[in-house]
Amino acid sequence: GAVVSQHPSRVICKSGTSVKIECRSLDFQATTMFWYRQFPKQSLMLMATSNEGSKATYEQGVEKDKFLINHASLTLSTLTVTSAHPEDSSFYICSARAGAPKVGAFFGQGTRLTVV
Amino acid sequence: QQQVKQSPQSLIVQKGGISIINCAYENTAFDYFPWYQQFPGKGPALLIAIRPDVSEKKEGRFTISFNKSAKQFSLHIMDSQPGDSATYFCAASVSGATNKLIFGTGTLLAVQP
Numbered sequence: 001g002a003v004v005s006q007h008p009s010r011v012i013c014k015s016g017t018s019v020k021i022e023c024r025s026l027d028f029q030a031t032t033m034f035w036y037r038q039f040p041k042q043s044l045m046l047m048a049t050s051n052e053g054s055k056a057t058y059e060q061g062v063e064k065d066k067f068l069i070n071h072a073s074l075t076l077s078t079l080t081v082t083s084a085h086p087e088d089s090s091f092y093i094c095s096a097r098a099g100a101p102k103v104g105a106f107f108g109q110g111t112r113l114t115v116v
Numbered sequence: 117q118q119q120v121k122q123s124p125q126s127l128i129v130q131k132g133g134i135s136i137i138n139c140a141y142e143n144t145a146f147d148y149f150p151w152y153q154q155f156p157g158k159g160p161a162l163l164i165a166i167r168p169d170v171s172e173k174k175e176g177r178f179t180i181s182f183n184k185s186a187k188q189f190s191l192h193i194m195d196s197q198p199g200d201s202a203t204y205f206c207a208a209s210v211s212g213a214t215n216k217l218i219f220g221t222g223t224l225l226a227v228q229p
Contacts, residue, residue, distance in 0.1 A: 004159075006159070032215065034216060034217070041222075041224075042221075042222070043205060043219045043220065043221050043222050044160070044205070044219045046216055046217070049216055091157075093159045093160070095159075095217075097215050103165075104150060104162050104165055105150065105162070105209075105215070105217055106162060107152075107159035107160045107161070107162075108159050109158060109159045110157070110158060110159040112157065
């Protein structure tokens with residue numbers, strides 16, 4: 001399969017600060033990347049679709065000013081959680097869609113964010 | 117209509133047994149159905165996927181059965197092993213500009229030695 005690298009894997013930050021999470025497609029180019037949030041023992045909730053060179057598309061209920069997404073190149077998308085609060089603590093996962101021959105959506109390792 | 121319903125929520129299988137997880141969907145526009153395996157603290161890993169033009173796909177011990185008329189698909193894990201213990205998610209998407217995946221609720225599989 002294709003490789004998607006996400007960094008950092010864990011981050012602890014103070015309430016009110018901002019945190020940036022990077023998602024890279026290592027062996028393919030991804031015009032579209034996706035950001036998910038996952039609560040313990042629950043499914044993945046799509047937050048936004050990140051399109052290279054254009055604005056991200058956010059799902060209903062997701063605050064675009066709080067979760068800033070930048071997709072500046074075909075291999076890198078970033079999610080910045082601004083003015084983080086304890087309720088933002090969660091597992092954030094990115095994915096990228098690969099085209100032929102590596103067809104499918106491939107996920108990063110996830111980032112465990114803890115806001116204290 | 118965008119939902120993908122998954123069952124069971126949890127499953128316990130003996131080593132060597134067959135694990136079966138089922139999913140159902142409503143949106144007939146879905147044309148890509150992958151299954152993902154997720155271990156605690158890790159991102160989901162693509163296991164196997166199928167498109168609606170075939171009724172079955174097999175890769176090693178993993179098989180997807182697809183019933184287009186019933187709008188159902190299932191994952192069969194043959195000769196289940198303790199290392200298969202994980203959470204499994206089915207998903208569906210529509211080919212197109214966004215290709216965003218709609219995930220099922222997940223099944224926690226425990227394979228007992």
